[in-house]
Every structure is written in structure tokens, then in C-alpha cells.
Amino acid sequence: MEDSQKKILGLVSVSQDIIDQLKESSKTNAGFAENIKSHLSQSTTSLFDVIISGAIFLGSSDIHLEPEKERAKLRVRIDGVLQDTIFFENQIYHNLLSRIKLLSKIKLNVEAKPQDGRFTVALEKKVIEIRTSTLPSEFGESVVMRILNPENFMTLESLGIRSDLFKIMEKEIKRPNGMIVVTGPTGAGKTTTLYAFLEKIQDSEIKIITIEDPIEYHVEGISQTQVEKEKGYGFSDGLKSIVRQDPDVILVGEIRDLETAKISLQASLTGHLVLTTMHTNDASGAVPRLVDLGAKPTSVAPALKMIIAQRLVRRVCQKCSTKMTPTKEELSELEKGLKGVSKDIIGVKDFSKIKIAKVSENGCQDCNLTGYKGRLGLYEILLVDSDMEKFILEEPATSLIKEKAIKNGMITIYQSGLIEIALGHTTIQEVKKVVGEDE
Numbered sequence: 385m386e387d388s389q390k391k392i393l394g395l396v397s398v399s400q401d402i403i404d405q406l407k408e409s410s411k412t413n414a415g416f417a418e419n420i421k422s423h424l425s426q427s428t429t430s431l432f433d434v435i436i437s438g439a440i441f442l443g444s445s446d447i448h449l450e451p452e453k454e455r456a457k458l459r460v461r462i463d464g465v466l467q468d469t470i471f472f473e474n475q476i477y478h479n480l481l482s483r484i485k486l487l488s489k490i491k492l493n494v495e496a497k498p499q500d501g502r503f504t505v506a507l508e509k510k511v512i513e514i515r516t517s518t519l520p521s522e523f524g525e526s527v528v529m530r531i532l533n534p535e536n537f538m539t540l541e542s543l544g545i546r547s548d549l550f551k552i553m554e555k556e557i558k559r560p561n562g563m564i565v566v567t568g569p570t571g572a573g574k575t576t577t578l579y580a581f582l583e584k585i586q587d588s589e590i591k592i593i594t595i596e597d598p599i600e601y602h603v604e605g606i607s608q609t610q611v612e613k614e615k616g617y618g619f620s621d622g623l624k625s626i627v628r629q630d631p632d633v634i635l636v637g638e639i640r641d642l643e644t645a646k647i648s649l650q651a652s653l654t655g656h657l658v659l660t661t662m663h664t665n666d667a668s669g670a671v672p673r674l675v676d677l678g679a680k681p682t683s684v685a686p687a688l689k690m691i692i693a694q695r696l697v698r699r700v701c702q703k704c705s706t707k708m709t710p711t712k713e714e715l716s717e718l719e720k721g722l723k724g725v726s727k728d729i730i731g732v733k734d735f736s737k738i739k740i741a742k743v744s745e746n747g748c749q750d751c752n753l754t755g756y757k758g759r760l761g762l763y764e765i766l767l768v769d770s771d772m773e774k775f776i777l778e779e780p781a782t783s784l785i786k787e788k789a790i791k792n793g794m795i796t797i798y799q800s801g802l803i804e805i806a807l808g809h810t811t812i813q814e815v816k817k818v819v820g821e822d823e
Contacts, residue, residue, distance in 0.1 A: 394487050394503035398437045402430070403508060410438040413460065413752050417470045420458070424472075428479040435480075436514070436529070437507055445531055445571065449484075451477055451524030462752060463698045463759050464571060464818075477524070484527055488516040496520055502598060510534060515598060537601045540580040546803070548729050548795075549763050552690075556767070557581045557659075560632075562689035563652040565639075567664040573696050573761055574661040575600050578635055581659055582606060585633065593629055595622040596637035611637070619644040627651050636660040642678035649679060652687040666797065667693040667766035668786035671776055685776040691766040693797055697804070697814045698756035700741040704748040705755065707739035707808055714740065714812060721802045725795060732806045741808045760809060762800040762819060767792070 410416045416438045423434045435458070439447050444460040456477035458469045472480070485492050488501025501516045515530040545553065556564060564581070566574040579601050582592055586605060597611035597619070607629070609622055619636060620643035626634055627647070638661050639645050652658040664673050670691045674684050710718065719735055727733055743755030751757040766789045768776070775788055790796065795803075801815030 394489055394501075395506060396433060396436060396487065396503065397506040398433050402433050402437060406434065406438045406441055410441040412749055413442065413462070413467050413469055416442050416460070420470050424476065428476075428483050431476070432480055432483050436505055440505070440507060440512060440531060440533065447527075447529040447531070449477065449480060449527040449529075451521060451526065453523055456524070461571075463754075463756060464696055465698070465754070465756075467752065467754075481518075481525060481527065484516060484529070485518070488514075490516065490518065495525055513598060513600075532598070532600045534601055536576060537583075537603075538576055538580055540584045543577070543580055544760055545763065546729070546800070549765060552765055552767070553581070553692075554584070556690040557585055557657075559657060559689055561652055561655050561657055563648065563658045563660065563687045564690045564692070565660055565662055565670050565688065566692045566694060567662045567667060567670050568694045569663065571696070572694050573759075574694065575637070577692065577694060577761070578659050578661065579603065582633070582635060585657075590632035591630060592633040592635070593626045593631040594635035594637070595619055595626060596635070607631075620647060623647040623651070627656070631656060633657045633659065638662065639674070639677070645674055645677045645679045646683070649674075649683045649687045653683065658687075664693070666782075666786065667691040667764050667794070668782045668789060669693075670766075671785055672782050675779060681777050681779050685768070685773045688768045688773075688776070690768065693764045693766075695762045695797055695801075695818050696759040697762055697801065697810045697818045698754075699758040699760050699809055700743050700811060701748065701751035701755055701757040703750045703757075704744035705741050706744070708742045710738065710740045717812070718802055718806055721799055722806070725799060725803075729795070730803050730806060735806070738806055739808060740805055741811055743811060756814070760804060762797045762804065762815075764794060764797045764800060766794055 406419055410419055419434055419438055423431045439460050442460060442462060444462055446461040448459040448466065450457045456472045456474060458472065459466045460469055482492060487503040490499040490501040497520065499518045503514050505512045505514060513532040515532060517528045518525045566577050568574050586592060593607045595609050595611065599608050599610050611618055611622065619640065623636065623644060624647060634651055634656055636644065636648050636658060639648060648658050648660060662670050662673055664670050671684060675681060715735060722730060732738055747753035747755040798819050798821060801819050804810045805812055805815060
């Protein structure tokens with residue numbers, strides 16, 4: 385494909401030569417950096433292809449291009465953590481910025497305001513969408529490219545969800561109607577969880593329609609539609625059309641405004657199962673957030689069926705981590721935090737005999753010298769039964785909703801983190817960094 389055609393179509397078709405070069409050598413950040421260095425004197429197109437394909441082979445979720453006073457920095461996010469890769473001369477940065485803007489179909493001459501765009505990468509037999517964001521900064525435009533890799537699609541079984549939580553989720557997603565909300569910050573895996581739900585319930589007898597920004601996973605047998613803000617097609621506009629398409633299940637990428645909230649709640653009260661996401665700190669915060677948007681408690685209370693809050697923490701590297709007896713302080717923290725939680729749920733019968741994971745200070749090549757490789761989900765589930773429904777009608781504060789949910793048996797995200805520590809899957813430091821501590 386001609387380079388000019390690639391720019392018009394917003395498609396990066398990576399050559400087999402580059403794929404062969406990078407496939408093995410870009411398994412570590414250091415190897416990725418060496419590959420970029422070896423292409424600095426080549427064309428901008430070739431250099432960019434190496435950056436984008438190398439980042440994908442590395443398993444990155446985001447690529448950051450950040451201008452500084454006399455140079456620019458390239459960083460990649462791996463397992464939720466940013467890692468420095470290489471520094472560029474300013475001229476290389478400007479050439480790359482122009483290339484990214486052309487591919488993303490955003491204005492080259494606009495530098496003083498943020499812009500969003502997207503393009504696709506054809507890599508072997510995969511087509512991967514890249515979502516681009518530019519932001520004015522002191523020394524130029526900062527660029528973030530989010531990699532939406534279809535290989536990240538997972539089934540509910542493959543998510544590694546704790547058995548007690550799995551049973552709850554499996555039961556709730558089979559409801560014929562109601563709203564299920566997944567909350568958490570950007571990058572917490574909310575969409576992955578929702579698509580795992582869709583995969584589990586997908587059946588030829590039901591119609592599933594999604595509205596997303598953008599479509600992250602393309603799934604056969606599901607009708608998917610994408611928000612086009614520049615054309616006046618937002619979540620609320622799409623939802624109005626979707627409910628006229630006779631769906632059984634609707635996935636709304638995110639509830640951001642009152643109109644989207646109202647239509648989603650109404651749909652869940654009129655025979656549809658609605659799956660959606662919101663940005664709140666915990667499961668309890670979803671209820672006041674909907675009310676703050678302007679939704680009425682009389683709609684929120686009967687519509688909500690399950691709220692899931694989630695975070696992703698890094699797993700310890702299986703090759704270089706070790707297991708050690710916890711210190712008195714660590715053991716005390718585990719026992720105190722998990723007091724009242726069933727030993728069957730924890731999976732540990734005797735805390736005095738547990739060994740917790742310790743990461744290697746310098747890591748190994750297999751984990752990019754970090755001591756961690758891969759991630760796992762931490763979840764808390766708030767179920768809205770008839771008692772909780774009545775409580776929501778009183779418009780309680782987030783803290784009171786959380787308190788009541790815990791009395792009803794909810795295990796918090798922090799406690800979920802402590803369980804994974806006790807099982808040797810992650811570390812106290814990692815859980816505190818991502819989740820914090822229960823008050």
C-alpha cells in the first residue's frame with residue numbers, strides 16, 4: 385500500500401520484514417529501545433512502524449510521546465506502569481507528531497487545543513485500533529496512543545475471578561432486566577469485564593446491541609455502534625435509537641450525563657438488561673453519582689441490580705519472585721483486614737503458616753526487570769436487593785451505603801487485595817499503591 389494511501393485511510397500496514405525483526409527482540413523494554421535506535425536514521429514512516437508494532441509486541445496498553453525543552457521522551461505503559469524507553473531529538477519528535485496526526489485524521493495546524501483521533505494497525509492477521517489524544521504542553525504537544533488490542537478480549541472464566549464472586553456475577557448477568565454497573569478508573573479493565581459478560585450470555589435467542597466510544601472488541605453476533613461526536617451522534621442519541629431496535633441486552637460504554645443515565649435506567653426498567661461503566665472510586669459511589677447527574681432515586685433504586693468496582697494490580701513474576709514468611713506487621717495487617725471474612729473465601733486456613741510473595745529487587749528479563757509480570761483483577765460487588773433498594777430511596781451518603789453493603793456481606797476491593805497477597809499472587813506494596821487502605 386502506498387504511503388499516501390495509508391495516510392488517507394488511517395491505516396498502518398506493518399511490513400513482514402519489520403515484524404520479523406521485532407517479534408523476538410521487542411519482548412523487553414530494553415530490546416524495544418534498541419530496535420528504535422537502529423531505525424532513527426531511517427524514514428519517519430519506518431520509525432513509526434517500529435514504534436507502534438514494537439509496543440504491541442511488548443504488550444503495552446499506551447504509548448506516550450512527551451516533548452521536553454531540548455528533546456522528547458517516549459514511554460510505554462506495561463501492566464499499568466509507565467516505563468521510559470528512549471529520548472529523541474526534537475526534529476524526530478516533530479516528524480513523528482506529523483505522522484501521527486495524519487494517520488489519526490486530526491488537524492496538523494492546530495497546536496493550542498487538545499484533539500482526539502484514531503487509526504488502525506494491520507499487524508500479521510490482526511487489526512488493532514489505536515486511539516490518539518494530543519494535548520498542548522509547555523514545549524509542544526504531548527501525545528498518548530491507546531492500544532486497543534483484540535487479544536485482550538477474555539472470557540469470564542479466563543479473568544481468574546475468585547469463585548465466590550464468579551458465582552454472583554454468573555447469576556446476576558442472567559437476569560432478563562435491570563442495570564449492572566462496573567466502576568473504576570481508566571485502565572481498570574471495565575470494558576474487558578463487560579465483554580466477558582456478553583460472551584457468557586450471548587445466545588442466538590437474544591439480541592445484544594452496544595454503543596461505545598470507541599468499539600474496543602469486535603464480536604461476531606453482536607450489533608455494535610460507535611459514538612461519532614463530530615457528527616452529533618453521542619451516547620444518548622444512540623441509546624434512543626437502540627431501544628427502538630428491540631434489544632434484549634444493551635451495553636452502554638459509559639454513563640457521563642443525565643440524558644444517557646435516564647434512558648439507560650428507563651431501558652433497564654422496561655425489560656432490558658443494561659450493562660455500563662462509570663467512574664467512581666468504589667461500588668457504593670455509583671448510586672450518589674447517578675443522583676448527582678440528576679437521576680431520580682425512584683428510578684435508580686429499582687433499576688440497579690449489581691455494582692462492581694474493580695482495579696488491576698500486577699502479579700509477581702513467577703520466575704524471579706520468592707515466597708517468605710510475613711513480618712509481624714504484615715501478618716497483623718492481613719489478619720486485621722480479613723477479620724470476619726470466611727476462610728473458605730480466602731483460601732487460607734491458617735495464617736500462621738502462610739508465605740507471601742517478595743519481588744526480586746532487580747527483576748529479570750522475563751518481567752522487564754520490574755519483578756512483576758501480568759495483572760489480576762480485584763473486585764467488590766454491591767448487590768441491590770429489596771432492602772438495599774429501600775435504603776437507596778432515602779438518598780444516603782456513599783459512606784452509609786458502603787457500611788450497609790459490608791454488613792450485608794460485601795468484601796471490599798482492599799480485602800480482595802489482601803486475599804491475593806495471602807495467596808502469594810501480588811504484594812502489599814502493590815495493593816496499597818493501586819487501592820490504598822480501608823479506613
